[in-house]
Amino acid sequence: MRALVLTLAVGALTVSACAPTAASGGGEVAATGGRECFFTRSVSGFSAPDNETLYLRVGVRDVYEMRMFAPCLDMDWAQKLAVVSRSGSSVCRGADATIISPGPLGEQRCLVRAVRKLTPAAVDALPAGSRP
Template identity: 40%
Template sequence: MRPLTASAVVSALALAACAPTETGGSGPGMAANDPSSGRQCFSVSQVNNYTKGSPGQVFLRVGRSAVYELQAAGGCQDLDFAQQVALVPDGGMAGSRLCTDDWARVIVPGSTSAATVCRVRISRQLTEAEVAALPPRHRP
């Protein structure tokens, strides 16, 4: 297996962002609910910031105000110092829509070595009060 280069990571992110999505009728930059399952969903292209929380925890800013919590299966190495990451839904490039309880991969390009990949589960969308209660260093 060949290690991923930074350009491969950027290409994977670009491809995932261009994949067709079903947003449940929401406009650009807005998170959507999946009425059939009651889950909260978003498109990878809507993610505009991220921060690492406590060990195994990542927070995503989606659109203007939605914040999602991701839980890593294991740890996400090198995330503290990453300038960019790729979020790729499990199952390949079939689409870029993610909902709570879905699994995805966070790809962190290495500066001097291969990229680091960690598997994450989209745990939940935080309420406005929960976002406000986050320590400033954890707020995306």
């Protein structure tokens, strides 16, 4: 009996240590191990200044920059894109995301190599046409 109670207590501690925590801002952005994550359902706009860079508006005020592994043809001309998380419903790093974009020969899947949240100053420094 004592071993069972100890096992349950250790299991509960393990599960609670793995539980995500929400940062301020309505839970749309969560800090996980120093990384800032966002939920794909919170993406409200985008801009693509070229075929290798994508800026996402997340919620009302946050902007994330995504860098592609290779050029994502015609991403800069797309009217709509899909951000797909490969690790659930959130994106924390490049390996978590795939961009689906209409291309010249149909739908294309573009792998993301890097994701970072931009500071308000970095967002203000973006050219007007590049802001999502």
